[in-house]
Amino acid sequence: MKTDPEALSLAISSRFEAPPQRVWRIWADPRQLERWWGPPTYPATVVEHDLAPGGSVTYFMTGPEGDRHYGWWRVRAVDVPHRLEFEDGFADDEGRPNLDMPTTIVRVRLTAEDESATVMTIESTFPSSEAMEQMVSMGMVEGMSEALGQIDALLAGAPA
Template sequence: MTVTTVKKDPETRTLTISAQFDAPVARVWQVWDDPRQLERWWGPPTHPATVLDHDLTPGGSVTYLMTGPEGDKHRGWWRVISVDAPHRLEFEDGFADDAGNPHSTLPTTTCRVTLHEQAGGGTRMEIESTFPSLQAMRELTEMGMEEGITAAVGQIDQLLAPHGR
């Protein structure tokens, strides 16, 4: 599995996932930048994603739909805050209702993705999610956020393999 550490810090209200890949930064960036690649890993294996809209520019948005094993649908959205391709992406992440509108009762997070070049041409990726409150952190982790993102990131190695492109 690609995930090397998972760190929850209630003091800073953050959940940070670190992963290591045997691919250059520019290649790892593509799994975020290309909507067809993003949908191959963004949802956990049991809830694959379909990316509906994908605009990775500041002020842009990404909308997606995850489909569960029983056919249940879960919508989500990103509001892109900043992009420094191929090293950094920051976005607000939230759930959406059936019409695709931001869900009014579920909390959002701010996600910061950083890609760091490693010796030998590899990449270390960190995804840091900041919660608006401790209650929001509890609520989203109880919904399985930690397990879901860890399983999702665990699918990237297969996508980065030469046959996975």
């Protein structure tokens, strides 16, 4: 994890034993996205999934007590299988953006390390230092680390 308070960004990189095309599918396939987006105790359910520029993704995470937390993405750029950029925000239970919560810009890069390995870097940029502090205090770093920790098993168990 690398934080850059001056650039208002937080980045995390992980290495996976799979080529970029395979790692891309964990983003492109909503059923695979559900298996890792969010910590293990807050599994995601993807409602809408359109990764084309201008498209959107809507989802909710269900907590251990059955509580639901809604989110949305607005896709800004796609370069299959190397790059994805989207706005990421919280939503109400109708899927409408919650304007009281920060919106971040997320940039995903998939870089081939060799023929069978990929480094995935996820960088989040915040609108202000206050928004960055708020998200970090809400457990964003721990949640993302736990979410990424689920990908190796997904890549090993899902068809290539």
